[in-house]
Amino acid sequence: MKKVILLCGLISFCALASFSQERFRKSPPFPDPLQPWQLPVIESVRLSNGLTVAVCNQKNLPFISLELVILAGESSSPESLPGLATFTAEMLSRGTPLISASEMEDRIESIGGSFSATTSFDYSRFSFLFLDENLDRALELLSLMLLQPAFSEKEVVSLRRTLFYDIRQKARDPEFVGRRQLLRILFKNHPYQKSLYNEDVIMNIGRDDILAFFQKYYRPNNAVLVLAGNLNVNTASRKVSHYINTWRKTELERPLPPFPEPNNSEKVCYVELPQAKDATLLIGNVIFPAGDPDFFPFSVLNQVLGGTPNSRLFMNLRESREYAYYAFSEIEPYRGCGVYFVRAKVVPSACYASVQEILKELGRAAKEKIPTFEIEQAKSYLIGNFPLQIDKLDSLARRISEIVAFSLGDSYWNKLYENIILVDAGRVFEVAEKYLLPKPVVIIVGDKNTLFDHLRDFEKLEFYDAKGIYHYTLTKGVEE
Amino acid sequence: MRTKRFLGVWTFILLARLSSSSAPGQEANFPFPLTQYQLRNGLKVILSEDYSLPLVSVVLAYRVGSVQDPPGKTGLAYFLENMMFMGSLNIGPMQHISYVNRTGGQPNASTTEDITYLYETVPSNQLALVLWLESDRMKTLEINAAKTERIKQALLDEIGQRKAGEPYFESSLAFDRLLYPDSAYSHPVLGSEEDIRNLTAEDAKNFYAVYYVPNNAVLSIVGDINLAKTKELVEKYFETIPQGKDSRVLSPPKPPEKKQLVQVFQEPLAPRPAFHLGYRLAPSYSPDYYTLVILDYILLKGNSSRLYRRLVKKEALAFYLNGGIEKRGDAAAFKMFAMNNNDAMVDICQKAIFSEINKLRTNYVSPEELEKAKNMFKKDYVSRFSSSIEKAMFLAEIFFSPVGLENGPEELGKYLKVTPFAIIGTVNRYFTPENSILLNVKIR
Numbered sequence: 071m072k073k074v075i076l077l078c079g080l081i082s083f084c085a086l087a088s089f090s091q092e093r094f095r096k097s098p099p100f101p102d103p104l105q106p107w108q109l110p111v112i113e114s115v116r117l118s119n120g121l122t123v124a125v126c127n128q129k130n131l132p133f134i135s136l137e138l139v140i141l142a143g144e145s146s147s148p149e150s151l152p153g154l155a156t157f158t159a160e161m162l163s164r165g166t167p168l169i170s171a172s173e174m175e176d177r178i179e180s181i182g183g184s185f186s187a188t189t190s191f192d193y194s195r196f197s198f199l200f201l202d203e204n205l206d207r208a209l210e211l212l213s214l215m216l217l218q219p220a221f222s223e224k225e226v227v228s229l230r231r232t233l234f235y236d237i238r239q240k241a242r243d244p245e246f247v248g249r250r251q252l253l254r255i256l257f258k259n260h261p262y263q264k265s266l267y268n269e270d271v272i273m274n275i276g277r278d279d280i281l282a283f284f285q286k287y288y289r290p291n292n293a294v295l296v297l298a299g300n301l302n303v304n305t306a307s308r309k310v311s312h313y314i315n316t317w318r319k320t321e322l323e324r325p326l327p328p329f330p331e332p333n334n335s336e337k338v339c340y341v342e343l344p345q346a347k348d349a350t351l352l353i354g355n356v357i358f359p360a361g362d363p364d365f366f367p368f369s370v371l372n373q374v375l376g377g378t379p380n381s382r383l384f385m386n387l388r389e390s391r392e393y394a395y396y397a398f399s400e401i402e403p404y405r406g407c408g409v410y411f412v413r414a415k416v417v418p419s420a421c422y423a424s425v426q427e428i429l430k431e432l433g434r435a436a437k438e439k440i441p442t443f444e445i446e447q448a449k450s451y452l453i454g455n456f457p458l459q460i461d462k463l464d465s466l467a468r469r470i471s472e473i474v475a476f477s478l479g480d481s482y483w484n485k486l487y488e489n490i491i492l493v494d495a496g497r498v499f500e501v502a503e504k505y506l507l508p509k510p511v512v513i514i515v516g517d518k519n520t521l522f523d524h525l526r527d528f529e530k531l532e533f534y535d536a537k538g539i540y541h542y543t544l545t546k547g548v549e550e
Numbered sequence: 551m552r553t554k555r556f557l558g559v560w561t562f563i564l565l566a567r568l569s570s571s572s573a574p575g576q577e578a579n580f581p582f583p584l585t586q587y588q589l590r591n592g593l594k595v596i597l598s599e600d601y602s603l604p605l606v607s608v609v610l611a612y613r614v615g616s617v618q619d620p621p622g623k624t625g626l627a628y629f630l631e632n633m634m635f636m637g638s639l640n641i642g643p644m645q646h647i648s649y650v651n652r653t654g655g656q657p658n659a660s661t662t663e664d665i666t667y668l669y670e671t672v673p674s675n676q677l678a679l680v681l682w683l684e685s686d687r688m689k690t691l692e693i694n695a696a697k698t699e700r701i702k703q704a705l706l707d708e709i710g711q712r713k714a715g716e717p718y719f720e721s722s723l724a725f726d727r728l729l730y731p732d733s734a735y736s737h738p739v740l741g742s743e744e745d746i747r748n749l750t751a752e753d754a755k756n757f758y759a760v761y762y763v764p765n766n767a768v769l770s771i772v773g774d775i776n777l778a779k780t781k782e783l784v785e786k787y788f789e790t791i792p793q794g795k796d797s798r799v800l801s802p803p804k805p806p807e808k809k810q811l812v813q814v815f816q817e818p819l820a821p822r823p824a825f826h827l828g829y830r831l832a833p834s835y836s837p838d839y840y841t842l843v844i845l846d847y848i849l850l851k852g853n854s855s856r857l858y859r860r861l862v863k864k865e866a867l868a869f870y871l872n873g874g875i876e877k878r879g880d881a882a883a884f885k886m887f888a889m890n891n892n893d894a895m896v897d898i899c900q901k902a903i904f905s906e907i908n909k910l911r912t913n914y915v916s917p918e919e920l921e922k923a924k925n926m927f928k929k930d931y932v933s934r935f936s937s938s939i940e941k942a943m944f945l946a947e948i949f950f951s952p953v954g955l956e957n958g959p960e961e962l963g964k965y966l967k968v969t970p971f972a973i974i975g976t977v978n979r980y981f982t983p984e985n986s987i988l989l990n991v992k993i994r
Binding site for chain 2: 099133181201
């Protein structure tokens with residue numbers, strides 16, 4: 071009997087040993103206290119020709135990331151030539167009178183470099199990443215681009231073709247088409263409208279236009295140069311002066327783009343994109359410009375609404391109702407104003423219901439104070455996530471260039487964490503009321519063969535083609 | 551008395567700058583500190599401190615990929631990667647992602663031909679959370695029939711989307727079957743639809759028990775960490791996970807036949823004619839491999855490479871061209887894919903490629919062109935140290951490679967020592983007709 075008891079005891083011990091687990095495995099551990107952390111220091115100087123040089127010393131990598139920002143973007147393109155700012159920026163690295171575009175490419179790649187240009191509403195940015203032992207060669211190349219660009223007819227023709235097909239390719243992406251249409255409606259008769267062109271306009275741009283744009287806006291006193299890597303501000307400014315001291319400044323006005331009136335009427339637009347499988351939704355409105363104090367509480371609000379898969383929109387539309395593949399929200403601050411928008415891809419049959427749910431979520435945030443725990447969770451995400459956004463040298467340099475280009479000031483960078491920590495539920499409610507109560511514009515992108523039957527529930531629907539041309543309005547599914 | 555917990559501890563703190571080549575008798579080092587050791591259950595641990603940002607990246611890499619998929623069960627390694635997010639004893643389905651996301655961190659995973667990486671970057675005060683999450687799925691992953699069916703459907707959907715969205719998808723699979731005659735190496739990480747449909751929860755459990763064990767893994771932690779505290783946490787969460795049986799040793803790939811292959815593939819969705827061209831190469835990290843990688847930069851990498859410049863920019867023979875060296879376990883190949891306007895262009899384009907290769911058989915590459923290729927390579931190589939997550943992935947990969955972590959710092963120097971003479975020899979040895987595979991893609 072004793073033997074049996076012993077055996078039973080042994081068996082239960084073995085079972086316990088194999089099935090029980092250490093107590094610490096049952097629940098997540100508490101995080102350590104967050105240690106105080108200093109954001110990387112930015113030092114800047116202004117050279118005698120008016121060029122602002124900002125440097126962020128980072129010792130860990132054998133790279134230098136250079137960002138040159140010209141404070142003129144598509145909003146500076148003439149009314150008759152939308153796309154000119156983009157075209158000019160893309161032409162910059164395409165050779166000098168003595169060096170062909172191919173030779174320029176060779177020289178960039180010879181220093182382990184990569185060079186690219188991007189143009190937004192307010193500025194044109196050039197990103198140049200290279201091995202740090204080649205700083206002099208990189209600055210020499212930059213000086214060739216800025217001081218002796220050829221803008222040759224041959225390269226203009228070649229770029230026209232490239233840009234034309236690039237834009238045509240992008241216009242197959244429902245999100246690109248939806249965002250462009252949303253901004254076209256929000257920025258009607260506004261300088262930002264010029265950024266939202268179709269590929270055809272590229273064909274109107276010629277060498278003389280490029281040269282005129284370049285001569286007017288590509289000036290040191292209208293530019294910012296950011297360098298991140300293993301160098302200090304003294305070395306950087308000395309070397310930059312050496313290579314581009316003959317870059318001449320000129321008198322230049324930089325008017326602030328006006329603040330457009332936010333939308334406040336029901337506006338639902340359908341954009342026909344043949345062969346799009348699902349319904350892509352873009353829902354948004356105009357908000358404050360870059361540098362506005364509302365930015366921090368609105369960032370927290372955006373996080374609660376649609377910053378991650380744990381946010382309200384994703385949890386509602388995807389996890390709970392299974393309408394959507396994804397549903398997120400974003401903020402884009404510009405110089406004259408900003409926009410917020412929700413972007414979601416949903417199954418066609420749930421198109422109407424998804425729009426209603428998104429509007430309901432936006433309305434809920436504007437009418438009911440968000441509970442403190444949700445606010446704190448969003449703040450903790452923003453604080454935890456920020457270092458991930460600058461953990462590569464080029465992303466750090468890009469972030470600094472935005473701060474300098476938008477003249478956000480040192481305090482924006484130095485007090486970033488403090489500004490997020492200070493946000494409370496009251497401030498979030500204030501900005502939600504201010505920016506989410508005006509009725510947003512709703513854009514639906516899809517193929518009418520799969521979507522049309524699901525659009526009849528909308529009271530009124532404006533019908534556009536993918537190029538943004540208005541065709542007709544449907545009222546309760548009937549063409550007006 | 552405290553028991554000594556770590557076996558085979560060897561710690562080396564290396565702070566010197568990465569050098570392109572080291573002087574005789576002088577060791578080259580990684581440009582960051584490194585500590586490595588092994589737990590009693592066989593889990594290898596690599597730690598590297600980097601205090602530039604308050605972040606930590608954790609990579610738990612298992613030495614298993616599509617090469618280990620059993621015959622008739624292709625896609626199993628990728629299936630297991632997906633299963634890793636479906637919950638373990640203490641963590642519900644998809645909770646892994648939400649735990650990490652809530653901290654502001656980013657979780658992810660990837661499966662290659664030979665390694666499965668599970669990884670996260672989080673604020674450094676959340677290191678314990680990530681170790682808790684990773685250890686739970688290493689120790690008690692919960693696999694059942696319902697989850698199996700859900701993942702199978704997701705994988706079949708993914709293949710369906712690839713087929714519908716990538717018009718040359720099927721031909722690329724057919725090309726791999728020709729290039730890698732050994733079936734373990736030729737199938738895609740995604741697996742085949744038929745095999746996926748037949749997978750069972752039992753298959754997944756057996757595969758998990760063999761490969762997802764501490765003695766088949768390396769834990770690489772990089773970032774703002776305290777060494778002593780991190781070791782304590784690793785020990786707490788991982789050391790009681792039982793060691794698995796030694797995983798099956800894979801036989802090396804069958805040596806390919808020395809025979810030129812030219813075939814035609816009808817691609818129903820292809821908008822234009824195209825072709826896949828490949829050469830079977832020396833095994834990864836063999837002495838010739840370093841020269842082949844630099845040769846890849848001369849031929850195909852960047853806008854100023856010989857083939858891109860001639861075929862796409864100068865003569866407009868192809869409007870799309872990509873490729874390069876591909877490693878699949880011990881097998882390596884040079885692959886190229888070009889899309890052309892019509893069949894005549896296909897022919898001219900191929901002739902242009904062969905003529906560029908032929909030039910390299912007899913003519914030395916100029917010092918300037920070689921320097922350019924090496925600088926581009928160096929930039930790509932050192933880019934892998936540019937964030938904590940990339941560094942952690944790099945360390946795990948080099949640990950599992952035949953090079954090993956100890957010899958890792960010497961690697962860059964080997965690429966940078968490649969000579970014009972070595973390039974001529976390598977082209978003549980590997981870029982031969984009998985080593986080549988050509989698959990012409992015809993449109994219907």
